Amino acid sequence: MRKKLKVLAALWLAITALVVAAGCGSGGSDGDGTASAGTSQGAFPVTLTNKFGTTTIKTAPKRVIALSLEEDTLATLGITPIAYAKDGYGAASDYPWLKGKMDLSKSTALEASGDLNLEQIAALHPDLILATNLYNLADYYDRLSRIAPTVGYTEDAGIATWQENSTLIGRAVGREADVRTAIAATQKIIDGVKADLPGLAGKTFSYSFYYEPGGLAVIDDPETVSVQLYSDLGLRLAPGVTANVKDRSLSMEKLDALDADFMLIGYATDALKTEMNANKLFTDIPAVKAGRVLQVDAFTAGAVNNPTILNIPWQLDQLRPTLSKVSSAS
Numbered sequence: 001m002r003k004k005l006k007v008l009a010a011l012w013l014a015i016t017a018l019v020v021a022a023g024c025g026s027g028g029s030d031g032d033g034t035a036s037a038g039t040s041q042g043a044f045p046v047t048l049t050n051k052f053g054t055t056t057i058k059t060a061p062k063r064v065i066a067l068s069l070e071e072d073t074l075a076t077l078g079i080t081p082i083a084y085a086k087d088g089y090g091a092a093s094d095y096p097w098l099k100g101k102m103d104l105s106k107s108t109a110l111e112a113s114g115d116l117n118l119e120q121i122a123a124l125h126p127d128l129i130l131a132t133n134l135y136n137l138a139d140y141y142d143r144l145s146r147i148a149p150t151v152g153y154t155e156d157a158g159i160a161t162w163q164e165n166s167t168l169i170g171r172a173v174g175r176e177a178d179v180r181t182a183i184a185a186t187q188k189i190i191d192g193v194k195a196d197l198p199g200l201a202g203k204t205f206s207y208s209f210y211y212e213p214g215g216l217a218v219i220d221d222p223e224t225v226s227v228q229l230y231s232d233l234g235l236r237l238a239p240g241v242t243a244n245v246k247d248r249s250l251s252m253e254k255l256d257a258l259d260a261d262f263m264l265i266g267y268a269t270d271a272l273k274t275e276m277n278a279n280k281l282f283t284d285i286p287a288v289k290a291g292r293v294l295q296v297d298a299f300t301a302g303a304v305n306n307p308t309i310l311n312i313p314w315q316l317d318q319l320r321p322t323l324s325k326v327s328s329a330s
Helices: 002-023 071-076 118-123 141-147 162-172 176-196 225-232 239-244 252-258 270-277 298-305 311-328
Strands: 046-050 053-057 064-066 083-086 108-111 128-131 150-152 204-212 215-218 262-267 293-296
Touching: 046 150, 046 162, 053 150, 064 071, 071 162, 071 176, 108 118, 118 141, 128 141, 128 162, 141 150, 150 162, 162 176, 176 225, 176 311, 204 225, 204 239, 204 252, 204 270, 204 298, 215 252, 225 298, 225 311, 239 252, 262 270, 262 298, 262 311, 270 293, 293 298, 293 311, 298 311
Parallel strands: 064 083, 064 128, 083 108, 128 150, 204 262, 262 293
Antiparallel strands: 046 053, 204 215
């Protein structure tokens, strides 16, 4: 199961990165971002166990590099990384959920979707490297660890929940108590939406991504973290998906299998969205006819596929109108 989740998450991330990379902005230049002292600095040294061994962080880090979206958790702690990974669905400095919470204009944007530039990373003189969800970490862990203490995933990339990842980051920077508070704040928002929309309980959902003509990727595992948020809201994977989707693939002739009380579909390009909406097999799906489908761009699809402590409230803002309609439907 764990291996399957890893493959699923890696595939979806790779697809999203591939189709939107050409439109991504770049980050800032070399900066001098430093870690905030915070309100509840933990005791050091801290030793963390990961899949590749153990990492000991001797003192409170002040020059942190985030290689796999850790900047979202760091933002809740008032810590600005000196460098972050350029992501497949947009420059982190442009993420709406970071507005007013973190200024990355002086931080370095690193290429992390392919080969890591280890010389560039070493030249930044980090005292902590966070790679809690870096898919190719196995290829680099030993070399990164020689540059600075490196925090990796415990089992495999792409399977830890957003709570688990945030907790790990909090421990690494000595701010675990503060992270618990931040996690509770995000969970309160999720619980609030669930309480406001009790009609979601027991309803079904499907989640797919149209990445090229005839190429549709569909989440078919109810345990993947990509759909954790929907499960938390009381939704369950649509039976048509579990019965017809094999290895995340669905033929265009079976588009009706996507039908669900709540249907989410992302598009790599506007042209693909236009193509799909001209397909009668798609427009005849009951959820589409009833207006219970949310069609999103690649940026939003990427955020949905990689839930974090900060992008979840933003996601819910985008989903709320359609979810409200689903909740009130008989």
